[in-house]
Amino acid sequence: MIIQFENKLVSSFLLYIDHQILKKGQAYTVQAVNFNKVNDAFQVNGIDYYSFNSPFDQLVSDVSIPSGGFSGISINGQNLNLGTSGFYGINYDGGQIYFTGTQYTGSTVSASGCIKDFNIYLNNYTEEELLFETKFEIRAKSTDQVINSSSSLGSKYISYPAIFIRMESADGEDFAFGGLDKMISNFRCLVLAENTFTLDAACSILKDLRKTEFSIIDPAILPYSNFGAITGSGYNYDTQVNNQTDKSLIWDVSVSKISFSDSRVKLTNPQVCSAIVDFEVYSFRNPRSWLFRFHKAIF
Numbered sequence: 001m002i003i004q005f006e007n008k009l010v011s012s013f014l015l016y017i018d019h020q021i022l023k024k025g026q027a028y029t030v031q032a033v034n035f036n037k038v039n040d041a042f043q044v045n046g047i048d049y050y051s052f053n054s055p056f057d058q059l060v061s062d063v064s065i066p067s068g069g070f071s072g073i074s075i076n077g078q079n080l081n082l083g084t085s086g087f088y089g090i091n092y093d094g095g096q097i098y099f100t101g102t103q104y105t106g107s108t109v110s111a112s113g114c115i116k117d118f119n120i121y122l123n124n125y126t127e128e129e130l131l132f133e134t135k136f137e138i139r140a141k142s143t144d145q146v147i148n149s150s151s152s153l154g155s156k157y158i159s160y161p162a163i164f165i166r167m168e169s170a171d172g173e174d175f176a177f178g179g180l181d182k183m184i185s186n187f188r189c190l191v192l193a194e195n196t197f198t199l200d201a202a203c204s205i206l207k208d209l210r211k212t213e214f215s216i217i218d219p220a221i222l223p224y225s226n227f228g229a230i231t232g233s234g235y236n237y238d239t240q241v242n243n244q245t246d247k248s249l250i251w252d253v254s255v256s257k258i259s260f261s262d263s264r265v266k267l268t269n270p271q272v273c274s275a276i277v278d279f280e281v282y283s284f285r286n287p288r289s290w291l292f293r294f295h296k297a298i299f
Contacts, residue, residue: 006170006185008216009248009283010122013187014165016214017206018120019237021163022065024205027117030067033059035097035109044227049088050103054095057159060114061092061230064238069230073097073111075104082231089229098229118193118202123164127190127276130164131258160192160272163202168278172287179286185248187279192272199273203255206277210253215241216283248283 021027035052042049063069070090072081080087086102097109123130137159168186175182189206193199217240225231258274 003219005183005216005283005285005287006167008218009185009281010165010167011219012214012217012248013167013279013281014120014122015217015237015240017163017165017189017209019062019064020205020209021118021120021202022060022062022068022116024208025117025201027202028060028065028068028114029117030112030114032110032112033115035073035111037103037105037107037109047100050099052097052099052104052109056095056115058116058119059090059092059095060116061090061235063234063236065114067112068114069234070111070113073109075107075109077108089225089231091227091229093228096229117161117198119159119162121158121162121164123166123190125164127188127258130190131272131274161194161198161202162192164190164192166190175284181285181287183283183285185281185283187281189277189279191275191277194271194273196273199257199275203275203277206279207253207255209250209279211250213247213249215244216246216248217241217244246285248281250279251282252280254278 033054033056035054037050037052041051059070060068069092070082072079073087074080082089086099086104088098088100090097097111166188168188170183170185172181172183174180191199191202191206193202221240221243223230223235254277256276256278258276
C-alpha cells in the first residue's frame, strides 16, 4: 500500500515533537560515543551488512541542533567519512552504524556527536501495557561505555527518559464550501522521566506547543535507507520544513501526571516519573478535490 495522509501526519508530528524537545529543552549531551561490533549482521539484496552498536538507544541526527549528526567516525584513530571504506550508514534512532564488505573485527570505532536526553518512540501499545507490563532501563550514562566488547549490546532494550507517541483517534467534518474538510486527530504522548524536574521540563515544552503549526513532511524526501540509516546527505529539520507547504495546527494540549499509587507500577518501574500529554490536532485538506474537478468538467 502506498503512503497516505495519516502516515505523513503521524511521522511529521513525531519529528516536530523530537525537534522541539531537542531545541527548546536542549535535551541532548555532546560527547564521544564508542561503537562495538555485535553479532547483528544481515543481508539485503545479496549484500552483507555489519552492525556496530553504541550503549545509547538514540542519537541526534538533526544537524540543525548544535553538534547534531556525525560527519564521520574514527576507526583506530583514523577518520573515516560516510560512504568510504565500507562505511554505509548511521542508524541514529537505533544507536547503530553499518558497514559493508569490511567487518572491522577488533577495531576501536568512535564518533563525536549528541546523545538524546529523551528517546522518542512511535508507540503501538496502551499506557497500561507500557506502565504495568514493560520493564524499562535507565538510559546509559557516558561512563557506561566500553571499548571492544559486545557484552549486553547485542540486543537493544527500551530505555528512558522517553516519550511514546500514538495517534489515538481521527475524525473529519465539513469545514468550507468546495469540499474542504477539517480533520481532527488526537495524539497521546506518554512521558517517562527519571525525576520530577525533567518530567516537568518536558511537559512544559509540550504544553507550550498549543496553537502552533507543524509542517507535513513527505517521508520520501527524508534521507533514510529502507532500514532507517542515513547514508548520504544529513537530516536538517529546519531545511526539511522550509520546503513543505502543507501544515497542521496543534489546537489544544492537556497534561495529566500519573499517580504511582498502583502497586503494579511500583513493582515494574518504581523509579519512573510519568505523565500523559494529549494533543488535539487540526488538518485542513480537500480529500475529494478530484471529485469536484470531475463534476466541474461534466457540468
